[in-house]
Amino acid sequence: MKKLLSVAAILLSLSAYSGQQAVADNTPVKVESRVGNVAITDNSPADAIATYPTRGKAIARSFAEQPPLIPHKDSYSITTDKNGCLTCHSWDKAKRMKATPVAKSHVVDDKGTVNGMNYFCVQCHVAQADNKQELVENTFTTK
Numbered sequence: 001m002k003k004l005l006s007v008a009a010i011l012l013s014l015s016a017y018s019g020q021q022a023v024a025d026n027t028p029v030k031v032e033s034r035v036g037n038v039a040i041t042d043n044s045p046a047d048a049i050a051t052y053p054t055r056g057k058a059i060a061r062s063f064a065e066q067p068p069l070i071p072h073k074d075s076y077s078i079t080t081d082k083n084g085c086l087t088c089h090s091w092d093k094a095k096r097m098k099a100t101p102v103a104k105s106h107v108v109d110d111k112g113t114v115n116g117m118n119y120f121c122v123q124c125h126v127a128q129a130d131n132k133q134e135l136v137e138n139t140f141t142t143k
């Protein structure tokens with residue numbers, strides 16, 4: 001046991017030295033910001049903010065069986081413990097939150113327990129917004 005401990009001590013002291021090799025090269029590192037040579041005091045214009053359809057209004061569906069579009073922001077977190085969407089759309093809370101309860105096809109019992117396959121809401125439902133600027137560059141033309 002004693003022998004083992006001293007071997008461990010030697011190994012430890014060796015590893016303590018290994019990180020201390022001096023860097024001989026003193027040439028300055030050239031760092032350049034990804035936005036280029038812009039003075040830090042310059043303000044960049046704010047991005048345009050997306051606007052969502054009027055609160056409380058559903059968007060007409062375009063075809064049968066379409067997952068209805070989300071008329072509000074969709075950045076509610078969904079984890080295994082808590083589903084941000086269900087704080088308003090679950091069967092027991094929807095009425096009070098003035099939201100439509102999740103569809104019957106999404107639940108497994110008469111208490112409105114959401115089916116595992118329908119738990120990750122934004123897999124099917126997408127938010128609609130009037131974006132003042134392109135989210136991705138688009139060069140599409142019809143000609």
Ligand code: HEC
Nearest residue numbers: 056057058059068069070074076085088098099100121125
């Ligand atoms: C703060 C409460 C609240 C939260 C949180 C919330 N919603 Fe809503 N949602 C509403 C309200 C109010 C409406 C408008 C009334 C309606 O159509 O249900 C709505 C509408 C919708 C609609 C349209 C329903 C229809 O019949 O056209 C969908 C789909 C939807 N939400 C999905 C979601 C999803 C997915 C999430 C999570 C990313 C979410 N909602 C989070 C309150 C909420």
Ligand code: HEC
Nearest residue numbers: 065066067085089100101102103105117118119120121124
């Ligand atoms: C696998 C795709 C899918 C997932 C995941 C999903 N939905 Fe849906 N949802 C649909 C479809 C399709 C419809 C329309 C047909 C129907 O009512 O079943 C719908 C309908 C709805 C409606 C309208 C119900 C009505 O009576 O008009 C609401 C509200 C809704 N979903 C909310 C949610 C919420 C909240 C979640 C997450 C807990 C979710 N959905 C997960 C596909 C999905």
